[in-house]
Amino acid sequence: MSTCKPVNLLPKAPEMNIVSKIKPLIVETLTDLYGQAFTEGELTISTTKPEFEGDYTLVLFSFVKQLKKSPEQLGQEIGTSLVQRHPELFSAYNVIKGFLNLTITDAYWLSVLQEQYNNPSFGKKAPNGKKVMVEYSSPNTNKPLHLGHLRNIFLGWSIARIHQEAGYDTIKSCIVNDRGIHICKSMIAWQLFADGATPASTGLKGDHFVGDYYVKFNDEYKRQVEVLIQGGMKKEEAEKEAPVMKATQQMLLEWEAGKPDVMELWAKMNGWVYAGFDATYTRIGADFQKMYYESNTYLLGKQFVEDGLKTGVFYKKEDGSVWINLTEDGLDEKLVLRKDGTSVYITQDMGLAEQKYEEFSYDQSIYVIADEQNYHMKVLKLILQKLGKPYAAGIHHLSYGMVELPSGRMKSREGTVVDADDIVEEMANVAKAKTEELGKVKDFSEDELKGLYDTIALGALKFFLLRVDPKKKMIFNPEESIDFHGFTGPFIQFIHARIKSILRKEKPSETAYTGDLLKLEKELIVTLEQYPNVIEQACAEHNPSLLAIFIFGVAKLYSSFYTEHHVLTAETEAKKQLRLKLSEMTAHVIASAMGLLGIRVPERM
RNA sequence: GGUCCGGUAGCUCAGUUGAAUAGAGCAACUGCCUUCUAAGCAGUAGGUCAUUGGUUUGAAUCCAAUCCGGAUCACCA
Numbered sequence: 112m113s114t115c116k117p118v119n120l121l122p123k124a125p126e127m128n129i130v131s132k133i134k135p136l137i138v139e140t141l142t143d144l145y146g147q148a149f150t151e152g153e154l155t156i157s158t159t160k161p162e163f164e165g166d167y168t169l170v171l172f173s174f175v176k177q178l179k180k181s182p183e184q185l186g187q188e189i190g191t192s193l194v195q196r197h198p199e200l201f202s203a204y205n206v207i208k209g210f211l212n213l214t215i216t217d218a219y220w221l222s223v224l225q226e227q228y229n230n231p232s233f234g235k236k237a238p239n240g241k242k243v244m245v246e247y248s249s250p251n252t253n254k255p256l257h258l259g260h261l262r263n264i265f266l267g268w269s270i271a272r273i274h275q276e277a278g279y280d281t282i283k284s285c286i287v288n289d290r291g292i293h294i295c296k297s298m299i300a301w302q303l304f305a306d307g308a309t310p311a312s313t314g315l316k317g318d319h320f321v322g323d324y325y326v327k328f329n330d331e332y333k334r335q336v337e338v339l340i341q342g343g344m345k346k347e348e349a350e351k352e353a354p355v356m357k358a359t360q361q362m363l364l365e366w367e368a369g370k371p372d373v374m375e376l377w378a379k380m381n382g383w384v385y386a387g388f389d390a391t392y393t394r395i396g397a398d399f400q401k402m403y404y405e406s407n408t409y410l411l412g413k414q415f416v417e418d419g420l421k422t423g424v425f426y427k428k429e430d431g432s433v434w435i436n437l438t439e440d441g442l443d444e445k446l447v448l449r450k451d452g453t454s455v456y457i458t459q460d461m462g463l464a465e466q467k468y469e470e471f472s473y474d475q476s477i478y479v480i481a482d483e484q485n486y487h488m489k490v491l492k493l494i495l496q497k498l499g500k501p502y503a504a505g506i507h508h509l510s511y512g513m514v515e516l517p518s519g520r521m522k523s524r525e526g527t528v529v530d531a532d533d534i535v536e537e538m539a540n541v542a543k544a545k546t547e548e549l550g551k552v553k554d555f556s557e558d559e560l561k562g563l564y565d566t567i568a569l570g571a572l573k574f575f576l577l578r579v580d581p582k583k584k585m586i587f588n589p590e591e592s593i594d595f596h597g598f599t600g601p602f603i604q605f606i607h608a609r610i611k612s613i614l615r616k617e618k619p620s621e622t623a624y625t626g627d628l629l630k631l632e633k634e635l636i637v638t639l640e641q642y643p644n645v646i647e648q649a650c651a652e653h654n655p656s657l658l659a660i661f662i663f664g665v666a667k668l669y670s671s672f673y674t675e676h677h678v679l680t681a682e683t684e685a686k687k688q689l690r691l692k693l694s695e696m697t698a699h700v701i702a703s704a705m706g707l708l709g710i711r712v713p714e715r716m
Numbered sequence: 717g718g719u720c721c722g723g724u725a726g727c728u729c730a731g732u733u734g735a736a737u738a739g740a741g742c743a744a745c746u747g748c749c750u751u752c753u754a755a756g757c758a759g760u761a762g763g764u765c766a767u768u769g770g771u772u773u774g775a776a777u778c779c780a781a782u783c784c785g786g787a788u789c790a791c792c793a
Contacts, residue, residue, distance in 0.1 A: 160736065170735055172773065182773095209773085251793085291793065405793085432791065441719070442789085449791045456793050485720065486788050512721085513787085520786095551753060567755090579729065582721075584786075586728070595755050597741040598729080605755045613752050660730065662781065663740085672755045674748095694752095716755075 128644050129215065130156055130167065133200065137169060140192045145178050156576050158637075164205055165212030166637055167699065172209045182209035220636040225623045227639075227694040231699045236278035239694035244467055245271040247479035251284045252384040253293045254322035256391055256531035257521065258514050258587060259481070262576045264397050266511055267479035268709050269577060269655040276707055277650040282471055284401040286463065289381050290409065293363040298376055299355055300328035310383050316532065321380050326523075332357050376573035391531055395569060395711055401470075405627040409454070411462025415498060417447045417674025424497045425477060435494055445490055460491050461498075468502040475505040477653065480584065480696055482510040511655050512584030514576075529589055538568035542601075543593050545671045552715055567601050570710045574600030577708050578659035598663050600710055603701060606666040606673075610698040613678050613713075626685055631672040635693050638668055642700050646707070655708055662704035669697045677695045 134151040139148045155170040169189070171182040178185060186206030193213065194201045203214040210332060227233045249265020250256060256264075271281045301324045310317040332355050339349035350356065365373045392398065416433050419425035423445060425435050433448035447458050454462075467476060486506035495503035513520060514529075521528045542564040546552060555563065571593045578598065579585050595601040628636075642661070649657040678694055681687035702712050 155735075157735085163736075166734090175773075208736065260773070288793070293793085350731095409793095430791095441767090443718090445793055451791080453791085455791070459793090481787095483787055489720090545755070547756070549753090551755095583729085584722080590727090591742090594728095595741065597755095599741080599755085601755055602741095605753080609753055609756085616752070656730090660740090667740090670756065671758090673752080674754095677752065679752045685735070715753080 112222060120446065122587075127319060130644075131638060133167065133213070136193065136197055136200070137189070139197065141174070144188055144192060147177065153520070158568070159212050163207060163210075163212050164214065164390070165203075166215045167213050169211040169213065170209060171206075171211055175209070182206070186211040191623070209283065215637075217633065220628065220633055220640070221624055223640050224636050224689075224692055224696060228619065228696040229699075230696075231703065233639075233696070233699060234646045234703065235276050236643075236646075238280070239278035241279050241284065241474040241477040242273050242471060243477060244282045244284055244471055244473045245274070245477045246284045246286060247271075248392075248399075249288065249480070251288045251291075251293055252318075252381050252389065253297045254523065255316075255318040255387065258529040258531065258534060259521065261395070261531050261534070261572070262511060262514050262585075263479050264395065265393075265479075265482070265573050265576050265705075265709060266581055266655065268397055269707060270477060270479070270509060270653055271645065272709065273650050273655060273658070273707050274702075276646055279475075282401060283399045283465070283471070284403060285399045286403040286405065286408070289406050290366065290377075292359060292363055292408040294377065294381070295323070295359045295366065296328040296332075297325040297371070298373075298380055299359050299362060300324035300331065301380065302376070303327075303331070303355070307378045308533075310386070314392060316387045317383030317385070319392070319530075319532070320386050320387070327358075328355060391535075394535060394565065395531075401553055403466075405459070408463050408466065409459050411466060412458035412460070413448070413462070414455055415458065415461045415465075418455075419447070422498070424494075431444055433563065435497070437490065437493060440493060442490060445494075447494070450477075457487065457491055457494070460487075464491070464495060464502065464506065465500070468500075468687075473502065473560075474505060477507045477509050479509045479511070482512055482584075484508075485510055497502075498614070507653065509581065511581040514585055514587050517586060517588050517590075529587065535565075535568060535572065536571050538593060539564045541595070542567035543573070545595060563716060566711045566713050567595070567604060567716065570600030570604050570705070570712075571595060572600075573708055574603070574659060574709050577655045578663075580656050581654060600705075601716075603662055603666040603705060604710075604712050604716060606669055606700045607698055608716045609673065609712060610694045611714045614691070614698065615692055616679060617687075619688050619689060619695055622688065624685055624689040626689070628689075631668070631675055631678065631691060632689065635668055635672055635697065636663075638665055639696055639700050642704070645704075649707075658704050658707055662701060665700060667695060669694075 133154065137154055137156075138149050138151055140260040141147070153173065155173065157168055157170075159165040159168045171185050171189075174180075175182055180188075186204075186209075187648070190206060190211050190213070194204060196218075200215060200219055201213055202216040206210050245267050248260060248264045250260060259447070268283070271283050275281045301321075304327055305324065313320060315323070332353055335353040335355055336346070336349045339341055339352060340346060344352065362373055366377060370455045393530055416425060419435070420427065420433065425433050427433050432446060432450040434444050434446055436444050438444065445457065446455055448454060449482030465474065466474065480488065485508065488510070492503060492506045492508070495506065515521070516527055516529075518527070543560075544559070546563065546567070552560070552563065575593045576585075639698055645657055645661045649655055672693070676690065678687065678690040681690055705712050
């Protein structure tokens with residue numbers, strides 16, 4: 112950094128966000144002026160609306176009653192005092208109705224720019240020594256991933272990445288549901304219909320190959336049930352008696368008994384599925400540090416039942432089944448062990464939580480699971496709390512809404528599931544067509560082009576799924592492919608590429624700028640300065656959409672700036688340097704924020 | 717029926733720790749490529765914030781009731 116300028120006139124490098132900086136100053140001013148104690152929490156400070164003069168606004172209404180003065184008078188007094196006491200921070204103020212609009216000095220904003228313009232990690236926090244586990248994806252191994260999984264995966268990956276940026280040590284994990292009746296259905300169908308076919312012999316991706324047999328099972332099952340009903344059987348009975356269903360149940364028993372040929376087929380078919388999943392994960396950029404398999408964990412948790420019975424948290428019914436009564440907590444009674452002594456879903460989850468804690472001693476454990484499991488996760492946390500588990504408090508359910516079609520929920524039986532691989536490929540094709548049409552990267556090699564198409568396709572898809580508040584369900588219309596204009600990933604990628612195109616021609620010099628700031632120049636810095644806060648908030652609220660919304664605002668602002676003011680042919684050399692710095696800082700923040708969403712940004716597009 | 721979540725522009729969504737004239741994108745309409753990438757910019761139009769009542773200096777936001785949609789309350793996972 113340059114040190115040969117009159118630094119003493121400038122505020123120190125902004126480790127702290129401007130809002131947290133001015134809050135104590137306002138508190139101090141209030142106390143001095145009126146002799147009453149206020150806390151920072153009592154202040155309402157927001158960015159000043161564009162139609163008014165100023166950067167940040169203090170709402171005065173709340174003080175009127177306590178101080179028995181009109182808002183106008185309060186505003187004048189506080190404003191005068193702040194500008195007098197801290198001329199290095201406040202250059203002007205105005206009072207409109209009950210709002211005190213404060214203008215921060217250009218010098219302050221320029222110091223922010225000067226300190227951070229070449230910092231690609233602006234907003235990154237120092238390690239806080241805390242460990243967070245994020246469990247996401249968690250697929251079944253009987254069919255390929257679909258659009259709903261993608262929302263889960265992008266959310267999980269992003270929330271882990273955001274925590275990492277906020278200073279946490281993160282471990283991404285996945286619990287694979289690799290056992291159970293649904294797997295056996297694919298296995299039975301393969302035995303019946305495959306005639307030895309494999310993914311290799313058919314050229315199909317393993318997860319799709321196995322998924323096809325799951326569909327074949329259901330078709331056959333439906334056919335057999337129909338035949339039995341026509342033979343005079345009742346529907347419920349037919350559903351139980353259909354030969355393929357009986358064979359499947361038999362197979363599940365054999366699996367649990369460890370029958371060698373069943374285990375072998377199971378391992379083989381799961382292997383195909385994993386190969387398929389891995390290909391998808393690699394393409395979309397998902398990764399895990401720890402895989403858990405239900406075939407290993409489904410017996411866990413039984414020791415909890417013993418403990419719970421001893422401490423009276425659980426109780427046993429006459430038939431031998433074990434329950435917990437949660438009615439005092441507003442929930443129902445919940446079974447934790449079947450009468451035959453086998454564990455249920457929630458028992459396994461207790462066991463897995465314990466195992467994760469033993470292995471990683473996490474401070475926080477985030478489960479990315481659809482909102483249909485809100486009740487289950489509430490119960491899980493509550494039970495663990497009642498059992499006095501130290502890790503119970505750190506359990507957080509990142510609940511997200513379903514991705515629905517305009518016609519309603521996706522249903523695999525009706526063939527309305529949007530396949531993950533298909534949608535990625537489709538987006539890549541759109542990206543290709545669009546790129547070729549624009550013809551801006553004709554000199555790219557085959558590989559570079561392919562990389563660019565995936566970057567844009569995944570940018571569009573990830574941004575589309577992450578820009579919405581996770582807890583809200585969202586509508587996806589397959590008729591219209593995901594847009595590349597407006598509030599989208601590709602728009603932001605485009606702005607980044609544009610900036611890079613300038614920076615390839617010239618890089619900013621280190622000398623600090625000391626002149627005036629035009630409206631858009633200042634607005635850009637004011638906005639960029641908020642980035643560390645946005646990371647913090649996205650982390651605290653487990654909500655990547657805050658980053659998506661923020662970074663779109665940045666990109667839009669830069670786009671206006673870019674159209675209105677020239678960088679390389681600026682009015683003066685000093686202005687050019689200023690704008691080069693603005694451009695570089697914007698590019699860094701875009702790359703960083705998009706990175707937290709799992710989206711790459713191209714140098715050219 | 718109990719619990720939870722949602723209802724904001726034609727569509728998809730922000731805004732929901734109360735604050736100024738409720739914001740974006742898409743779609744529609746008007747302009748702008750001989751100057752750093754037009755996947756862009758500038759602008760026009762589009763609203764009974766589901767309804768009713770309440771609290772407040774101030775309500776899309778808080779409270780109550782009602783209507784609509786969804787999830788869940790399995791010895792399935």
